[in-house]
Amino acid sequence: MDRSDMAFFDAIFPERISREAEGGPRFLTSKAYASGGQRITNRDATYPKHEYSIAHPPRAQADFEALRAFFYVVGGDADAFRFKDWSDFRGRVDNTTATPVAGVANTWQLCRTYTFGSRQFIRPIYKLAAGCQVIRVRDGVETVLTAAPDVSTGRVVIAGHAAGDVYRWSGEFHVPVAFKDPAAVWRVLGGHKLITEWSGIELEEVRL
Numbered sequence: 001m002d003r004s005d006m007a008f009f010d011a012i013f014p015e016r017i018s019r020e021a022e023g024g025p026r027f028l029t030s031k032a033y034a035s036g037g038q039r040i041t042n043r044d045a046t047y048p049k050h051e052y053s054i055a056h057p058p059r060a061q062a063d064f065e066a067l068r069a070f071f072y073v074v075g076g077d078a079d080a081f082r083f084k085d086w087s088d089f090r091g092r093v094d095n096t097t098a099t100p101v102a103g104v105a106n107t108w109q110l111c112r113t114y115t116f117g118s119r120q121f122i123r124p125i126y127k128l129a130a131g132c133q134v135i136r137v138r139d140g141v142e143t144v145l146t147a148a149p150d151v152s153t154g155r156v157v158i159a160g161h162a163a164g165d166v167y168r169w170s171g172e173f174h175v176p177v178a179f180k181d182p183a184a185v186w187r188v189l190g191g192h193k194l195i196t197e198w199s200g201i202e203l204e205e206v207r208l
Contacts, residue, residue, distance in 0.1 A: 008208055009074050010152070012082040012174060014066045016059075019086055021203075023052035047123065050085065050175050050205040057189075057197035064186070064196040076182035080206045082127055082174035088112075089172050093135055093142075097122065098167035101155060110134070110154045110169050125173045126154040126208070132171030138162065177203040 025048035031041045058064040074081055091112055098108040099122065110128065114121045128151040136143045136158070149156040149169065158167065179202070186198035 007079040009079045009081045015084050018084050020056040021052040021054050025050050052203040054201040055199050057199055071184050077179045080176050080178040083177040085175050093168045093170050096168045106157050108156050127174040127176050128154055129172035132169055134169045137166040176206050178206050180204050
């Protein structure tokens with residue numbers, strides 16, 4: 001659900017636990033079938049939302065303690081936070097771009113590009129990790145810009161733009177997500193270590 005009043009906790013979900021996640025993008029589409037059997041589809045939203053499920057229990061009690069504390073400080077499903085999708089967290093010069101932000105002078109949105117054959121999908125990236133660099137390609141020459149992108153919005157202000165300039169970037173990025181459920185359900189396993197299990201954790205991407 002999109003919630004404009006959702007607060008954002010600018011911290012990353014425990015990375016040792018996010019390694020266990022399953023999930024990916026889900027497109028919002030609708031479909032119908034004509035009387036002749038033809039399949040008719042419509043993309044109801046330009047961009048998909050990513051969803052993740054963590055079905056495996058923490059491997060150590062320290063992992064559970066971090067996860068429980070994280071759940072408390074974000075208020076269950078109240079606040080969003082950063083999540084590292086280990087399958088797709090790096091932007092490289094050969095798979096990124098930047099697009100002009102409509103109505104905002106000299107401002108560009110950093111994006112991740114996915115190319116297959118003659119088609120290309122451009123995904124805006126809003127939550128950058130620290131250390132991202134923006135590269136300008138002018139007349140085939142690459143130059144690293146001194147302008148630093150905003151890690152909270154994925155935007156960068158660029159001065160001296162000239163027609164034909166192309167911008168790319170490199171660095172890591174995160175997905176803004178929130179817990180789907182306001183409740184947590186865990187149980188203490190037997191054995192002398194008394195490891196606490198919390199399975200079935202569901203996360204969903206949010207638009208902020």
